[in-house]
Amino acid sequence: MNVSRCELVQCWTRLGPKALDVSHTIVLSVIQRSIPLKYWSIPYSFSLYIYCLVLRLTHSAITTESLCVLDSWPFFVLPLPSTIFSSSLLLFFSCYVSGIPVYGAGEGKDGFHSTPVSSLLPKNKCSAPAGGGSQGLPITQKYGPCSGSGHSQPPSPQEIFGRDESRVSFINSKCNQYTSGNSKNHAHNNNLFDEDGNFLVDVAFGTPPQKFKLILDTGSSITWTQCKACVNCLQDSHQYFDSSASSTYSFGSCIPSTVENNYNMTYGDESTSVGNYGCDTMTLEPSDVFQKFQFGCGRNNKGDFGSGADGMLGLGQGQLSMVSQTASKFKKVFSYCLPEQNSIGLLLFGDEATSQSPSLKFTSLVNGPGTLQESGYYFVNLSDMSVGNERLNIPSSVFASPGTIIDSGTVITRLPQRAYSALKAAFKKAMAKYPLSNGRRNENDMLDTCYNLSGTKDVLLPEIVPHFGEGADVRLSGKRVVWGNDASRLCLAFAGNSKSTMNPELTIIGNRQQVSLTVLYDIQGRRIGFGGNGCSK
Incomplete structure (x- = not known):
């Protein structure tokens, strides 16, 4: 029998832990059009039960790509008792409303989101979520209204992109040193800080505790803050660590396998921090206090580290990183939700992070090239990408070497050309169907696919x-897809590697x-997890 109406048809080839897609539109269509009982097949009813059972057992998400919805579908059907029809429909709703997440519900087309243009633009007023719930360290964007840095004028987009490109070039240079066989000993050469990449957390050192705003960075394995006796001091820094005021401070290294008492950090824009190592009590929260934590005491600092930043919190994989030094309690597990500009995110450790x-x-x-791996970067396998409902079918070899890193400091994702x-x-x-805006505005503007949506709601x-x-398919939408300061110019928030980048090309997420996603790093388990709505916990 040929059924000429929109029906829900199970996709046998996707049966299993693959996610099921159900949208409000489809559900309402089924109800409103009152499909006669004789058009409901035994195979469909049975598959519905199986799908729901699989979803329950595997905690799968409901996504738009795993349900076939056809206007016309030829197959033979058998009459079913009304009790079976009712139980199938009730079970359908049971799966739908009982906590299995639905992506794309209510949208007009698979893989697309109807999004208010106003929601894609930056906000100037802090809208921090209500407190309570999870413990953890609040994360703010350095130049955002929630940071409390007192900096009223953030960098221009041109400055942001210029600094971001410097950082990416620096990361690539380390990668190229390895792949070209010219690796050098750049001890602890790490990262460049930029506006949207400057996510701040509060950490205290000393007894009694002295609190500092440190830049969260997964690409660094050194934690440091500026010290009071600095020769060259960061002008925008608010706090200076006073070692003489701490009863538990000791000069030099306190980790047996490290012998150096001094550090020298060089960054992508030639900014530097030079000083000595020291050991003291580190306090994250009243319940999370660590004795003899080794960190850098910056005494000669030059360059642009930005307003309100007192130093850096190294969350890389190296021996001196915070992740390694707190492993006895946190088991090398942490997660973050990086906030939007006008909101507050969350940094969690150990069991608090694992609970998600x-x-x-x-x-x-996975393992990456030696120099980058030693610097603490996190490598994963990226095999392909999709846009809307279109799989791009990019050969996996494009991403294979030197690989893909997840980086909290780079702003815009870089892809091989x-x-x-x-x-x-x-x-x-x-x-x-939307009008294009002008291309790049200047040499520092890496975004080349822009739209004028000023007349679009x-x-x-x-x-x-x-x-x-x-x-692990990570669905990105809204501000994770586009970037812009006004509706007349909203751009695709991805970029290709610059022409100066040597082959092979590194991919940087x-x-x-990552904004508003939960990203969990389980170093001992050798895995990274992704999930939605992490900042609302």
């Missing part, structure tokens, strides 16, 4: 989905694509 695991999609941590060209073409196709934005190893 059931709702996350995990991919394995071949991958970016495919992404850009698919995005332009999906956005074809709601824009139908395609999802962008990086497909990581082990089936930047913080713009």
